[in-house]
Amino acid sequence: MHFYMPAKVYSEKNCVLNHAEELAALGTHALLVTGRSSAEKNGSLQDVIDALTKGGVKYTHFNEVEENPSTETVMKARDAGVNAGCDFVIGIGGGSPMDAAKAIALMIKNKDAQADYLFDAAKPTQAIPLALIPTTCGTGSESTPYSIITRHELKTKQALPHKVFAALSLIDGKYLATAPAHVLTDTTTDALAHFFESFVNVKATDYSRLCVVKGLEIWKRSQQLLQHLDTEKPSEEALFDMLNASMIAGMAITHTGTSLPHGLSYALTYNTGMPHGKACGFFMPGYLREADKDMASEVLRMAGFTDTDDLERHYEITCGRDTVDTVVLEMSVQDLLSNPAKLSQAPFKVDETVLRRVVGV
Numbered sequence: 001m002h003f004y005m006p007a008k009v010y011s012e013k014n015c016v017l018n019h020a021e022e023l024a025a026l027g028t029h030a031l032l033v034t035g036r037s038s039a040e041k042n043g044s045l046q047d048v049i050d051a052l053t054k055g056g057v058k059y060t061h062f063n064e065v066e067e068n069p070s071t072e073t074v075m076k077a078r079d080a081g082v083n084a085g086c087d088f089v090i091g092i093g094g095g096s097p098m099d100a101a102k103a104i105a106l107m108i109k110n111k112d113a114q115a116d117y118l119f120d121a122a123k124p125t126q127a128i129p130l131a132l133i134p135t136t137c138g139t140g141s142e143s144t145p146y147s148i149i150t151r152h153e154l155k156t157k158q159a160l161p162h163k164v165f166a167a168l169s170l171i172d173g174k175y176l177a178t179a180p181a182h183v184l185t186d187t188t189t190d191a192l193a194h195f196f197e198s199f200v201n202v203k204a205t206d207y208s209r210l211c212v213v214k215g216l217e218i219w220k221r222s223q224q225l226l227q228h229l230d231t232e233k234p235s236e237e238a239l240f241d242m243l244n245a246s247m248i249a250g251m252a253i254t255h256t257g258t259s260l261p262h263g264l265s266y267a268l269t270y271n272t273g274m275p276h277g278k279a280c281g282f283f284m285p286g287y288l289r290e291a292d293k294d295m296a297s298e299v300l301r302m303a304g305f306t307d308t309d310d311l312e313r314h315y316e317i318t319c320g321r322d323t324v325d326t327v328v329l330e331m332s333v334q335d336l337l338s339n340p341a342k343l344s345q346a347p348f349k350v351d352e353t354v355l356r357r358v359v360g361v
């Protein structure tokens with residue numbers, strides 16, 4: 001059993017400005033990696049610029065990260081960073097900018113390498129320093145070493161074999177305040193999937209389950225506060241709860257990895273555009289129905305659900321269950337069957353028949 005999560009994490013109001021010195025100390029010229037506009041809207045980009053300016057650190061802004069970022073985007077950002085002389089990366093946003101930032105930090109360090117370096121497990125992992133600032137509450141990328149990148153040539157998303165932790169992760173609930181309701185429900189569903197898939201996992205240990213137990217307590221509290229999302233804005237306390245639950249879920253999957261719902265979700269997202277959390281949630285009840293009954297009951301109870309039907313109802317109310325073409329679900333099954341590492345994460349025998357039951361085809 002081991003526990004290793006070397007990212008230094010601060011979670012507090014005005015976090016970026018409070019820790020401006022530590023952020024600026026990571027290098028002399030930062031590549032800021034964001035999506036098109038949300039980092040501007042929620043104030044995180046300006047806080048980072050103020051922190052860097054205060055510390056006399058230059059920056060270059062790359063704001064072209066799309067949802068489910070591709071290898072091509074990573075390479076474009078690498079070129080921008082190398083040309084500007086960037087020596088560290090700050091990823092600001094949801095899972096897409098943060099995962100892209102990890103891949104970009106790898107490619108800037110390996111500035112002469114081709115894109116296939118990203119997916120080559122035989123190559124050593126080398127990256128320039130990285131800071132992450134989450135502005136959604138699902139991925140936990142700020143506390144995981146994982147980066148999921150879209151490979152159009154394979155028509156799916158894939159986890160890099162290189163494991164890259166942030167040196168510094170800065171969490172502030174105020175960046176969630178402008179997120180649309182559907183982003184909050186989608187990303188909190190992703191965090192829930194991380195808890196479930198980490199708990200029901202062949203690699204689960206007392207250390208990883210410690211994260212699930214406390215993290216789900218915080219997640220459940222945030223959901224109780226979220227129930228009024230349609231009529232009122234979430235409180236500052238609820239926003240911090242959502243972000244902290246997401247970060248702790250990241251700590252859990254850092255030690256176990258995810259399992260079938262995530263493995264099935266990649267092709268579903270690629271083929272339908274369904275958001276990541278919603279796609280993982282789509283397969284969650286089916287996964288828990290296949291698991292050991294006591295184990296599934298225990299983790300459902302911790303999250304506040306009576307059983308898998310109750311979880312299914314929650315998913316339908318929060319995310320809405322889409323009708324998905326069986327051809328697309330077939331692609332998810334076949335995609336996962338070609339990923340033995342992900343299949344082996346489930347603590348029960350998984351074959352095509354089991355996968356079909358999970359998926360419902």
Ligand SMILES: [Fe+2]
Nearest residue numbers: 139190262280
């Ligand atoms: Fe996820």
